[in-house]
Amino acid sequence: MTKTIDQTELQAFTLRAIDDLGAGYLGVMVSLGSRLGLYRALAGAGPVTSHELAERTGTAERYVRDWLHSQAAAGYLTYHPTSGSFELSDEHAMVLADETSPVYLPPAWNVPAAMWAGESKALRAFTTGEGIAWGDHDPRLAHGSAAFYRNGYRASLVSQWLPALDGVVGALERGIAVADVGAGHGHTTVLMAEAFPNSRFYGFDSHAPSIAEATRNAREAGVSERVEFEEADAASYSPRGFGLICFFDALHDMGDPVGVLRHAVDALAPDGTVLLVEPYAADRLEDNLTGVTQMYYAASSMICTAHSLADGGELVLGAQAGEARLRAVLHRAGLDQVRVVAETPFNLIIEARR
Template sequence: MSAASHAHLPTKAMDTPVIDSVKLEAFFMRAVGDLSAGYAGVMVSLGTRLGLYKAMAGAGPISPKELAARAGCAERYVREWLNAQAAGGYVEYHARSETYELTPEQAMVLADEDSPAYIPYAWNVPASMWADENKAIHAFRTGEGVAWGDHAERMVCGVAAFYRNGYRASLVPEWLPALDGVVARLEAGIEVADVGCGHGHSTVLMAQAFPKSRFHGIDTHALSIAEARRHVTEAGLSQQVSFDVASAVNYPDRQYGLICFFDTLHDMGDPVAAARHAAEVLAPDGTVMLIEPLASDRVEDNISPVGRLYYAASSVLCCAHAISEGGKLVLGAQAGESRLAEVFRRAGFTRFRRAAETPFNMVLEVRR
């Protein structure tokens, strides 16, 4: 073989990709940042369960010793926890006085359980995802599903708590008024179904605001229904609100003036059947309110921190549950408005519009 022929043969050096050291370092540090965020979630959970954030809220600059005394914790642990919080920007550090401070804005996110921005309980969800990793691996390899009730307990509690404050801030003052004529009907008195109600926070909020209407929460998860019944008893609304274990395709026909799907339709194994049943049990002038994660129709338009959060959760929670229910149409958490509209079109609905949106959700109004 001639030297010229050798010149055309691939060599190991030629096959080795050229590494851009700047890009490598940038991506590596991004991964380290994500790793740091994972550690931060554990610190937030500890700070919440130990009452450290609440002890700091409104206190101004505070020393580790004083905070430890307020929260009933050991100072040495508290000092290290505070340094982790300061390094992550979760508290302010005052070097001159060697004190730490939770600002009012940070307190809204970390200490005020009634704030719409309160987020600590959301870290229960990734904790559950780690605990259920072997189930996810099995599901990925076999194509089988994983039902909501088969996840670690922290997942259901974390999802309910994460959505509760968002619903409290927006459902009654913003979302319902965005629907055509629905508030007036609720004030006059109608039957309302909350399909996939979970712990019942959304159901109770609506019942408190509209005492002349009757509300019926349904969910397939028996433990969530038990928790919802506890919540409604505590709220003193047992005569106005009922909770039952049922699916989205077999709850009773009460000719509902409003049927709500709060972040649940994309979890269902047959969303078209769920929409079709809603059409059958909806009053002639009734409305379906569909709350779904905010998403565009194209993947490239969902490349964002929120998009990553939803796609990740969808990989091991939403899609897994839909597959566990038969998976006739597995929408996923980032289904997009067009796919959701098609679900209701196939079920016989003719009117579909986006009535409102938040950074996390879109509010869709559906009518026949």
């Protein structure tokens, strides 16, 4: 039988796929623009020509010219034909040039770069079902992930998420021990330490290079005397009667999330709280088909699911577990009081207690 091809649908999907391909090309340009300081030089500068930008940044004009053209074609810069100049709006600068902005994105392009670099490992894993440990990826994965999440945590963790927990801010102000499990580069640990000088903070991660980076970040922030980082598995760190145990976008990466949470229950003080921050997801796939979840599902298959399998794979949640599955895991671990305290387009923020 010969199928009839809908030419309109074919053309529309081809153009959509080309747009997606173009996004991959654009990501390289964004990373270069960030690392070379091109966006920073454009921010607040008004219309700038390629010669002016090259002179200000110490770069070669002919390369900069094509880079500017790519940015104008993508709609990242405004092109002024009369003057042959290019302008970065204040709104776009928040995304591309302001490293303190909660929506600053250039470092996040390190993540797909690391995914491409790990394609041969993924091909093998898809065929064999084996895992890929976090530390076996290209180093850009750890750096890109940390940088991507850092500013979002900076904008919300202390000002919104912790105050949404019952009685936790008061306890932090009085002084408690806090565990950050899967601490990565330690940005969340440092943020809390800066905000609550009477409490003591412990960051645990099984990835030694991340622990080294976290220790450096704490030292640069001036909180080393109240922050300790330790290379430790999420189910083997020493209990210290923690008043708060946090999992920031980490639990779904772990091979035995129930076992990890049971260890957390054992490590909690009697009135302690678990703070679980996970990627936002609806419970049903048909309610979860968006641009953000497209990104999360791809990352899950290459990174989160892969590490969970490498970590034993007792229960592989993936990056889109959803509220119902997370509640079930928390209940199985002995955390009976569970409530969602906040939601963003990117995260679910959950409080859990015994």
